[in-house]
Amino acid sequence: CNMSSVRIPKVTAKCYCNSVVLEISGIDPGFTACHCGTCQFIHSGPGFGAKCNDVKIVQGAELVKKYKPAVWATWHFCGKCGTRLHYKFEDDVWKSKQDRYVVSVGLLYKAGIKNLKMLNEVSYEVKPRYYDFEGHREKLSTSEAYALFALESQKP
Numbered sequence: 001c002n003m004s005s006v007r008i009p010k011v012t013a014k015c016y017c018n019s020v021v022l023e024i025s026g027i028d029p030g031f032t033a034c035h036c037g038t039c040q041f042i043h044s045g046p047g048f049g050a051k052c053n054d055v056k057i058v059q060g061a062e063l064v065k066k067y068k069p070a071v072w073a074t075w076h077f078c079g080k081c082g083t084r085l086h087y088k089f090e091d092d093v094w095k096s097k098q099d100r101y102v103v104s105v106g107l108l109y110k111a112g113i114k115n116l117k118m119l120n121e122v123s124y125e126v127k128p129r130y131y132d133f134e135g136h137r138e139k140l141s142t143s144e145a146y147a148l149f150a151l152e153s154q155k156p
Contacts, residue, residue, distance in 0.1 A: 007027060008026075011025075015060075016110075020064055020078045021059035022056065022086075022107075027113070029113065031048055032121070033122070034121075034122050045131070048105035050103050051102055052086075052101050063079045084104045086103040086104060089102075098155060118135075121139045122144075
């Protein structure tokens with residue numbers, strides 16, 4: 001699937017309780033559904049993440065909590081309402097200036113972005129059998145997704 005999405009320059013997004021306000025820039029409206037065990041457990045289903053270039057906390061920085069489920073990325077969420085905000089790839093892993101953040105799709109949708117499109121599904125080999133998404137898209141195994149991330153993370 002070689003569809004190049006037109007990036008969304010900048011959006012202001014708020015968590016569910018409106019305490020944390022983020023300015024998100026360079027957003028790819030083509031998002032990924034992740035079926036890995038961590039997403040299944042944390043979200044009670046797949047994680048929906050859109051790549052973006054930067055996330056700035058405009059308000060509520062003191063409420064943002066972090067959790068590091070993997071050596072390569074840290075989850076950020078609102079400590080008041082629990083909204084998953086984004087995860088950030090660690091600097092020593094992600095050398096590229098592009099797509100260093102993956103923001104929760106629900107946050108973007110609530111902020112008014114309606115042209116979101118699921119481009120691919122990752123960790124497809126561990127997806128539970130009790131759900132499927134309509135339509136055709138690229139389905140990557142965990143190892144294929146890691147190989148792709150490794151490639152993208154080193155781009156200038």
